Amino acid sequence: MHQHTKSFQLENGEQLENLQIAYHTYGTLNEQKNNVIWVCHALTANADVLDWWKGLFGENSLFNPNDHYIICANVLGSHYGSTNPLSTNTVNGLPYYLSFPQFTIRDLVSAHQILASHLEINHIKVLIGGSLGGQQALEWSIAEPNKIENLVIMATNAVHSPWGIAFNESQRLAITTDRTFFANKPNGGAKGLKTARSIALLSYRTYSAYGNTQLESVNEKTDNFRASSYQNYQGEKLINRFNAYSYYYLTKAMDSHNVGRNRKSIIDALKEIKANTLVIGIENDVLFPLTEQKFLADHIEDAQFCALKSDYGHDGFLIETDALTHVIGNFIKDSTNKKIIKFNKTA
Ligand SMILES: CC(=O)SCCNC(=O)CCNC(=O)[C@H](O)C(C)(C)COP(=O)(O)OP(=O)(O)OC[C@H]1O[C@@H](n2cnc3c(N)ncnc32)[C@H](O)[C@@H]1OP(=O)(O)O
Numbered sequence: 324m325h326q327h328t329k330s331f332q333l334e335n336g337e338q339l340e341n342l343q344i345a346y347h348t349y350g351t352l353n354e355q356k357n358n359v360i361w362v363c364h365a366l367t368a369n370a371d372v373l374d375w376w377k378g379l380f381g382e383n384s385l386f387n388p389n390d391h392y393i394i395c396a397n398v399l400g401s402h403y404g405s406t407n408p409l410s411t412n413t414v415n416g417l418p419y420y421l422s423f424p425q426f427t428i429r430d431l432v433s434a435h436q437i438l439a440s441h442l443e444i445n446h447i448k449v450l451i452g453g454s455l456g457g458q459q460a461l462e463w464s465i466a467e468p469n470k471i472e473n474l475v476i477m478a479t480n481a482v483h484s485p486w487g488i489a490f491n492e493s494q495r496l497a498i499t500t501d502r503t504f505f506a507n508k509p510n511g512g513a514k515g516l517k518t519a520r521s522i523a524l525l526s527y528r529t530y531s532a533y534g535n536t537q538l539e540s541v542n543e544k545t546d547n548f549r550a551s552s553y554q555n556y557q558g559e560k561l562i563n564r565f566n567a568y569s570y571y572y573l574t575k576a577m578d579s580h581n582v583g584r585n586r587k588s589i590i591d592a593l594k595e596i597k598a599n600t601l602v603i604g605i606e607n608d609v610l611f612p613l614t615e616q617k618f619l620a621d622h623i624e625d626a627q628f629c630a631l632k633s634d635y636g637h638d639g640f641l642i643e644t645d646a647l648t649h650v651i652g653n654f655i656k657d658s659t660n661k662k663i664i665k666f667n668k669t670a
C-alpha cells in the first residue's frame with residue numbers, strides 16, 4: 324500500500340486527501356531497470372494480476388516474475404484497497420459514499436504516476452491493459468510518451484462511445500433504482516448492482532456464447548431457464564466481491580474517457596504516443612467493436628493491429644490467454660529486434 328502524503332489533485336479541480344494506492348509487485352527490478360511490466364486492470368479486477376490474468380501472467384507465462392518486475396495497482400475508486408467511496412473522508416471522519424469526488428481516467432493515471440514515482444520507475448518496458456485498463460494505458464502513453472517502451476492495448480478505444488455510455492447509464496439506472504444505494508452503508512445498492520452486472524454481461528459476451536453454454540437440453544421447460552440462472556449467479560458473484568458505489572463511480576470514469584479532451588484533437592493526441600504499440604481487438608466484441616481498435620492503430624504511429632476470434636466477445640481479452648501470449652510474444656520479439664537494428668544503425 325502506498326500512502327500519498329500530499330493532496331491529490333483531480334482533473335475536475337477537486338482535491339482528495341489521504342490517497343492510498345494498493346498495489347502488487349512480482350519479481351525484481353533488474354540492474355538496468357528495464358524489465359518493468361505495468362498492468363492497468365479493467366472495471367472490477369484488483370491488483371493481483373497473477374490471480375485474474377492466469378495464462379498470460381504467472382511463473383511459466385510470457386510475463387513472469389523470473390524475468391520481469393510486474394506491477395499492478397488497484398485503481399482509484401475501486402473496491403480492492405485503494406481510496407474509494409467506502410473510505411473514510413479525513414475531513415469529517417465519515418465514509419464518503421456519494422460525496423466521493425468524481426474522477427476520470429486521467430485521474431486513475433495520475434495515481435499510477437504517483438506510485439511509479441514512489442517506486443522510482445522511470446521506464447516501463449511494457450504497459451498493458453484491456454477495456455478500462457486499455458483506456459488508462461493509452462492516457463498514460465500520451466501523458467508520458469518517453470516513459471513507455473511498448474504499449475499493448477486490447478478491447479479499448481480512444482473515446483468512450485455513445486453506445487458504451489448508454490450501457491453504463493443503464494447499469495447506473497439499475498443501481499439507483501435500488502433505494503438502499505442512498506442509505507450510505509457498505510452493501511447499499513447491492514440488488515441494483517446485481518442487475519447492473521446482468522446488463523453488463525450482455526455487452527461482455529455474445530449471442531453464440533450464450534447459445535453454447537446456456538442452451539437447454541430439453542424442450543419441455545417453460546420457466547427457470549439456464550440463462551436466467553446464469554444471469555442471477557453472475558450478479559450474485561459480483562455483489563459478493565464488489566460495492567455499488569465503486570461501480571457507479573468507475574463506470575462514470577469510463578464514460579469520461581476521451582484522449583482529445585482539452586487537447587488539439589483525438590487524432591493529435593494519439594500521435595503523441597512514442598511507444599511501439601500493439602492494438603488487439605476481439606472480432607465480435609459488442610461493447611468495444613473492432614472499428615475502435617482499427618481507429619487507434621490507424622492513428623498511433625507504426626502501431627500493429629491484430630483481431631482475435633473469441634466466442635466470449637469483449638471478455639475474450641481476459642480469457643483467450645493462449646492467443647494473447649502468441650500475439651504479444653511475437654510483438655515483443657519484433658520490437659526488440661527493431662531496437663537492435665536501430666542500435667546497429669546508429670552504432
Ligand atoms: C476476489 C476476486 O474474485 S478478484 C476479481 C476477479 N475478477 C476479475 O478480475 C474481473 C475480470 N474477470 C471477469 O470478469 C471474469 O472472471 C471472466 C470474464 C474472466 C470470466 O468469467 P466467469 O464468470 O469465470 O466465466 P463464465 O462466464 O464462463 O461463468 C462461469 C461461472 O458461471 C457458473 N455458471 C455457468 N452456467 C450457469 C448457470 N446456468 N447457472 C448458474 N451458474 C452458472 C459456473 O458454474 C461458473 O461458476 P464459478 O465462477 O463459481 O466457477
Ligand SMILES: N[C@@H](CCO)C(=O)O
Pocket residue numbers: 365366367368453454455527637638
Ligand atoms: N469483465 C470485466 C470488464 C470487462 O471490461 C470486469 O469485470 O472487470
